[in-house]
Amino acid sequence: MSLNALSSNQTVTNKLKFGSSIVFAIIAISIVFSSVYTVEEGHVGIVKRFGEAKYQENPGLHFKLPFIDSVEPIEVRTRKNAEKMASSTKEQMPVTIAVSVNWTVDKNAALDLFRKYGGLVQFEQRILDPRFRSATKDTIPRYEAEQLIQDRALAIQGIEQRLIEEMESFPVVVDNIQIENIELPAKYIQSIEIKQTEKNLAAAEEHKLERQRLEALREVNTADAKAQGIIKVAEAEAKAIVLKGQAEATAIEAKAKALHNNPLIVSLTEAQNWDGKLPSTIMGEGSLPILDMRKN
Incomplete structure (x- = not known):
């Protein structure tokens, strides 16, 4: 065999080895990726083997048999x-x-x-x-x-x-x-609106009447308060008059008792009130009045 033939066979062999390595690498990567899976939050993973549900997994990274097991997510959120x-x-x-x-x-x-x-x-x-x-x-x-x-x-x-x-x-x-x-139905909605409007009007009228009743009651209370005030004033004035009369009567009674007990008080009072002039009579000026000199 010539040297060129040997070199050619070696090249073919190297290519076959390189191709096989690539195939094995692809297979290995496929196996790795096929055996790893993740379950998202809010789900659980149902692991099936040849279509039969075997077990469930929680959220996270998990491993399974490559090319044999498959995973079905089930949402467990609302x-x-x-x-x-x-x-x-x-x-x-x-x-x-x-x-x-x-x-x-x-x-x-x-x-x-x-x-x-x-x-x-x-x-x-x-x-x-x-x-x-x-x-x-x-x-x-x-x-x-x-x-x-x-x-x-x-x-x-x-x-x-x-x-x-x-x-x-x-x-x-x-x-x-x-x-x-x-x-x-539209007709029923319309009847409901009419009924509600009537209720609102009735409620408004009732509110108005209640307000009028309260205003009338307030006026009555105001008038009653004024009347009570007038009565109180009148009672106070009457009481003041009674007290004043009682005071005057008491003073008169006290004065009468004083005069009775001491007649000279009258003369003293007259002397105090005399203005120094003689009293005028029908007899004319300069005439002296006739005095009663008789003793009691």
Whole structure:
């Protein structure tokens, strides 16, 4: 064999070795990447082997058998299902109601749910949604239209209680129910508006009458207060007059007793009050009056 032939064979061999190395490297990398997986927060990973659900894993980095195991994520955060359906009220009035339910998968029972129902979508379609619609349609006819408008909480509580009972045997938790919207016939809405307007007018009139009653009562109280004030003033004046009269009578009585006990006080009083002039008489000036000199 010539030298050129040997060199050619060596080149071919080297190329085959290099190609094999690349193939083995690709296979090794594929095996590594196929054996590693992650589970996102808010989910659990259902590990399937040849299509059979084996176990579940929590969020994080995990390993599995390459090319044999596969992973199906199941969300365990709160999910929301909304429905818009036709129903009727207690008075047989047609109504279209939009409702929603928030629910959560039991994290520890996610594997069981997957084994029985094949995943969340299948569970919603087969189990949750039909029972949610049934609970809503069974509850709404218990209430009159006006009740539904004024107090949705009653209907929400009824739907929630019914659905919780229906879902008790399933690995989920019903968090809460919401009535998003209630659509009633236009004529009924108009009648409700008219009725409410009449109530508002009646309430306004009642308020007006009450205000007038209070104003009249205030005027009466004011007049009564004034009258009481006048009476009090009159009573005070009368009492003052009585007291003044009693004081004057007491003074007169005291003076009379003093005069009786001492007659000279009269003469003293006259002397004190005399202005030094003789009294005038019909006899003319310069005439002396006749004095009675008789003794008592």
